[in-house]
Amino acid sequence: MQTLYDKLWNQHVVHAESAEPDSMTLIYIDRHLVHEVTSPQAFESLKLAGRKPWRLDSILAVADHNVPTTDRSHGIHDPISRLQVDTLDQNCDELGITEFKMQDLRQGIVHVIGPEQGATLPGMTVVCGDSHTSTHGAFGCLAFGIGTSEVEHVLATQCLLMKKSKAMRISVDGKLGLGITAKDIALAIIGEIGTAGGTGYAIEFSGSAIRALSMEGRMTLCNMAIEAGARAGMVAVDDTTIDYIKGRPFAPQGELWGRAVAYWRTLHSDNDAIFDRTVVLDAAQIKPQVTWGTSPEMVTTIDGAVPDPALISDEVKRHDMQQALNYMGLYANTPIQQITLDKVFIGSCTNSRIEDLRAAAHVVKGKHVAVNIKQALVVPGSGLVKKQAEQEGLDQIFLAAGFEWREPGCSMCLAMNDDRLTAGERCASTSNRNFEGRQGPGGRTHLVSPAMAAAAAIAGHFVDVRKIGG
Amino acid sequence: MEKFHTVTGLVAPLDRANVDTDAIIPKQFLKSIKRSGFGQNLFDEWRYLDHGEPGMDPIKRQPNPEFVLNQPRYQGAQILLARANFGCGSSREHAPWSLQDFGFRVIIAPSFADIFFNNCFKIGLLPIILDATVLDRLFEEVKSTAGYCLTVDLQKQTVVTPKNEAFGFTVDAFRKHCLVNGLDEIGLTLQHTEKIKQFEQKRRTEQPWLFM
Numbered sequence: 001m002q003t004l005y006d007k008l009w010n011q012h013v014v015h016a017e018s019a020e021p022d023s024m025t026l027i028y029i030d031r032h033l034v035h036e037v038t039s040p041q042a043f044e045s046l047k048l049a050g051r052k053p054w055r056l057d058s059i060l061a062v063a064d065h066n067v068p069t070t071d072r073s074h075g076i077h078d079p080i081s082r083l084q085v086d087t088l089d090q091n092c093d094e095l096g097i098t099e100f101k102m103q104d105l106r107q108g109i110v111h112v113i114g115p116e117q118g119a120t121l122p123g124m125t126v127v128c129g130d131s132h133t134s135t136h137g138a139f140g141c142l143a144f145g146i147g148t149s150e151v152e153h154v155l156a157t158q159c160l161l162m163k164k165s166k167a168m169r170i171s172v173d174g175k176l177g178l179g180i181t182a183k184d185i186a187l188a189i190i191g192e193i194g195t196a197g198g199t200g201y202a203i204e205f206s207g208s209a210i211r212a213l214s215m216e217g218r219m220t221l222c223n224m225a226i227e228a229g230a231r232a233g234m235v236a237v238d239d240t241t242i243d244y245i246k247g248r249p250f251a252p253q254g255e256l257w258g259r260a261v262a263y264w265r266t267l268h269s270d271n272d273a274i275f276d277r278t279v280v281l282d283a284a285q286i287k288p289q290v291t292w293g294t295s296p297e298m299v300t301t302i303d304g305a306v307p308d309p310a311l312i313s314d315e316v317k318r319h320d321m322q323q324a325l326n327y328m329g330l331y332a333n334t335p336i337q338q339i340t341l342d343k344v345f346i347g348s349c350t351n352s353r354i355e356d357l358r359a360a361a362h363v364v365k366g367k368h369v370a371v372n373i374k375q376a377l378v379v380p381g382s383g384l385v386k387k388q389a390e391q392e393g394l395d396q397i398f399l400a401a402g403f404e405w406r407e408p409g410c411s412m413c414l415a416m417n418d419d420r421l422t423a424g425e426r427c428a429s430t431s432n433r434n435f436e437g438r439q440g441p442g443g444r445t446h447l448v449s450p451a452m453a454a455a456a457a458i459a460g461h462f463v464d465v466r467k468i469g470g
Numbered sequence: 471m472e473k474f475h476t477v478t479g480l481v482a483p484l485d486r487a488n489v490d491t492d493a494i495i496p497k498q499f500l501k502s503i504k505r506s507g508f509g510q511n512l513f514d515e516w517r518y519l520d521h522g523e524p525g526m527d528p529i530k531r532q533p534n535p536e537f538v539l540n541q542p543r544y545q546g547a548q549i550l551l552a553r554a555n556f557g558c559g560s561s562r563e564h565a566p567w568s569l570q571d572f573g574f575r576v577i578i579a580p581s582f583a584d585i586f587f588n589n590c591f592k593i594g595l596l597p598i599i600l601d602a603t604v605l606d607r608l609f610e611e612v613k614s615t616a617g618y619c620l621t622v623d624l625q626k627q628t629v630v631t632p633k634n635e636a637f638g639f640t641v642d643a644f645r646k647h648c649l650v651n652g653l654d655e656i657g658l659t660l661q662h663t664e665k666i667k668q669f670e671q672k673r674r675t676e677q678p679w680l681f682m
Contacts, residue, residue, distance in 0.1 A: 015665050024642065028669055030680050038562065044503075081501055083501075121679070131560045131561040147563035149563060159659055161655060161659060163642070196554060199582075229558065256678060260677070295490075316486075323486065416501065433559060437493070441496070441521050
């Protein structure tokens with residue numbers, strides 16, 4: 001009677017300091033994804049200590065945070081960003097690490113390209129110096145973000161020292177309404193349990209509504225596990241998982257494929273498995289979600305209004321809420337649909353995959369961005385997503401509607417490149433964090449699904465995507 | 471890593487919940503390829519009135535006089551009091567680096583985000599969890615008492631107030647061992663090299679598709 005998390009954990013124990021369940025444990029890492037922001041100091045320390053990477057074929061590197069999403073033929077103009085990307089290139093070249101460089105068609109956001117390449121496989125431990133590594137748990141693997149010291153630790157030893165988390169099951173049962181996506185499920189969950197609700201837990205998402213999600217949807221959901229405080233989110237393996245992986249460049253083939261699939265099919269929680277906490281949501285009750293504050297838990301539904309701090313009894317919470325409203329330039333009780341926008345961002349490791357772009361294109365087809373929208377960006381998650389979207393004609397739909405069609409990268413999700421909000425600008429964003437300054441100093445972020453962002457771009461304010469046939 | 475035994479230091483209160491890593495160290499400063507120098511941009515958007523970019527001279531910037539760490543009474547603070555879910559958000563180790571570089575050695579909060587909590591131990595910055603009601607009291611005391619200091623004794627696992635009131639805290643035995651002795655975790659793990667190799671060999675045989 002094991003949970004999926006138990007199975008994944010037990011498969012990777014190299015050594016435990018004691019027999020206690022919370023013992024510090026040495027865990028083997030199968031896949032190490034590397035990007036330019038959190039790795040330079042790790043490579044430097046590794047070199048200073050005279051150490052070499054333990055297993056080169058476990059590592060896949062890509063620059064995504066700093067890369068420009070406009071014409072790349074002249075490289076990166078910001079010298080500090082350029083140095084960081086060059087440093088990754090140099091480290092990878094020197095050590096013989098596989099890297100998709102900026103001009104490579106396979107370049108993209110690290111959490112998009114791992115699965116896209118089949119470099120993320122069920123049963124793996126996957127780490128990256130990035131909190132949204134939880135994304136990869138969609139494939140029935142144990143995936144979590146690490147800091148730079150741990151990046152170095154994995155490079156040097158192929159292992160991490162850690163304690164086992166508690167296990168939480170979030171079950172979403174029933175059928176989602178039309179126009180409701182994995183992003184809405186994720187935000188509804190965070191609204192329910194809070195941004196610290198998952199602290200100390202690994203979350204398994206289950207239930208009929210999760211089973212019905214595509215891999216893209218499951219990745220969106222697991223991506224946001226960290227916004228609920230959980231380092232890892234995961235979904236059990238099923239046909240959807242296996243169909244997605246088949247034929248991808250890093251996936252096993254031939255006789256090995258059959259062996260791998262046989263093992264992968266065991267990667268689910270046993271029927272009688274016991275979880276430390278269980279949360280149940282009714283899929284049919286989930287409405288389109290929109291955040292109104294500066295934390296993903298500050299969320300309501302499209303038919304809702306900005307909440308009133310005066311009604312909150314807890315002093316710290318009331319103060320934080322008021323501070324959030326001040327920052328966001330919003331007043332209590334304003335209907336969400338009356339909030340007008342300046343910019344729209346469709347992209348990020350949460351929502352930049354082909355299904356996301358299709359959903360957004362479906363909404364904007366034959367329409368045009370509202371006059372008050374200064375900029376509407378579509379930033380595909382990878383060069384391959386971009387290519388596929390272009391083959392399907394999605395780029396033409398977006399361009400005709402007044403969107404900009406960009407090169408792949410993290411872009412305005414965290415504004416480390418030139419894509420950003422200026423102070424006071426308000427953005428409907430498909431990304432994952434609405435923290436103060438996240439999309440640019442003084443910028444105001446509202447997190448939504450791709451269809452909701454697209455609909456908001458057309459209307460110039462938030463609208464209910466269910467009422468416009470999204 | 472520097473050894474950690476006892477710290478007696480000035481306390482600064484940061485009275486808001488869910489302080490995220492973007493607030494602790496904004497993204498533009500993550501472009502550095504160095505591990506040091508982040509302290510001058512700790513809480514940059516709250517601490518300064520002008521917008522900060524890498525390479526700016528802190529002397530020429532406009533500090534926000536209202537921000538707690540700019541107040542004269544908290545200069546030189548080594549212990550930060552914080553609220554729930556401190557350090558939520560990204561995995562950037564730049565967050566603990568900037569707190570440490572600024573001069574903090576201990577952060578006390580009712581709860582921390584997992585990755586941040588973990589990252590702190592790796593660099594010898596001690597995150598301590600105390601009950602929210604204890605934090606409420608400490609916040610009151612530090613605000614009402616100029617020069618308020620606490621003593622944190624890692625060996626005894628206590629936080630001691632100026633009135634000699636002691637609050638115990640828990641810390642994982644292994645992490646404490648590493649902090650107290652200033653140990654390099656990688657070095658410790660490499661003591662298990664043979665075990666790792668054996669594990670890897672077995673895995674290579676059983677699941678060869680993971681090694682392509």
